[in-house]
Amino acid sequence: MPDLTLHPTATRHAPPDSAGEVARLEVFIAERKAELIALQDEMRAFKSRYTNIVGSRLAELAEVEREIGRAEERRLGIEAAPVDEVEAAPLESAGARPVQTSLRRLFWSVAKMFHPDHAANEGEAARRHSIMTEASRAYREGDAESLNTLLGDDELRSYCAAPRVNEGEVDIASRVINLKEELRTVEFGIKRVRQDGLYRLKLAADEAAAGGRDSLGEMAERIGRQIEKARRRLEHLS
Numbered sequence: 001m002p003d004l005t006l007h008p009t010a011t012r013h014a015p016p017d018s019a020g021e022v023a024r025l026e027v028f029i030a031e032r033k034a035e036l037i038a039l040q041d042e043m044r045a046f047k048s049r050y051t052n053i054v055g056s057r058l059a060e061l062a063e064v065e066r067e068i069g070r071a072e073e074r075r076l077g078i079e080a081a082p083v084d085e086v087e088a089a090p091l092e093s094a095g096a097r098p099v100q101t102s103l104r105r106l107f108w109s110v111a112k113m114f115h116p117d118h119a120a121n122e123g124e125a126a127r128r129h130s131i132m133t134e135a136s137r138a139y140r141e142g143d144a145e146s147l148n149t150l151l152g153d154d155e156l157r158s159y160c161a162a163p164r165v166n167e168g169e170v171d172i173a174s175r176v177i178n179l180k181e182e183l184r185t186v187e188f189g190i191k192r193v194r195q196d197g198l199y200r201l202k203l204a205a206d207e208a209a210a211g212g213r214d215s216l217g218e219m220a221e222r223i224g225r226q227i228e229k230a231r232r233r234l235e236h237l238s
Contacts, residue, residue: 019172025179033184039193046202047141051218057223064230069235106147107139113151125179128184134192146192 114132119125131150138146193199208215 022172022175022179025176025183029179029183029186031181032190032200036186036189036193039199041093041191043193043199043202046205048200050198051199054120057220057227061223061227061230062229064227064234068230068234068237075237084232101145103139103142103147106151107135110135110147110150127168127181127185131188134189143196145195145197148187149192150193 111132114128114135116125116128116132119128135147135150137143138150205215
């Protein structure tokens with residue numbers, strides 16, 4: 001793996017081996033991009049499988065548990081709170097911060113920090129655009145953990161704000177710097193996929209499959225038993 005350390009003292013005059021470094025970086029970036037694309041494809045396929053096998057059962061269990069709650073409230077003579085009040089409650093709880101309780105507000109907090117409109121030049125705008133692409137992915141998938149990580153990544157903020165060479169300096173030295181920046185963005189994408197809780201579940205499922213077990217099917221069966229137990233409880237309350 002090439003040395004990826006950014007050297008702030010780099011000038012527009014390239015050292016003798018910069019052309020070779022450019023070639024090495026381009027090859028390595030292509031490899032890492034291919035790895036990132038493969039990881040993302042694998043995760044999309046696994047997420048679809050997880051949703052079909054486990055997600056639908058979890059949704060069914062959640063609905064039965066809500067029915068149990070309503071039945072218990074009726075038995076105790078408690079009037080159910082309006083839906084809008086129930087949804088607003090988390091935001092009103094003591095000490096709750098909007099960025100922790102609302103996915104939308106989390107996303108806008110990231111956008112305020114990393115939006116390309118805040119860039120000083122085209123290079124920085126491209127880096128910020130890569131980060132916002134990851135933020136948009138997290139928002140679409142309800143991945144609050146990734147959004148919180150983006151907000152709390154001091155190194156990433158420094159990366160966006162770091163001084164860069166002038167726009168007119170299109171030479172080998174600036175090409176090396178730009179390639180290192182591109183590689184850092186790709187590496188961040190790989191890191192986020194591997195830190196995803198669903199990715200860890202995928203690894204466990206793959207390991208189980210290697211041993212001849214269907215862990216998602218087993219999980220669905222366990223949830224099915226919980227559903228049956230919950231339905232019997234609901235019948236008793238009705």
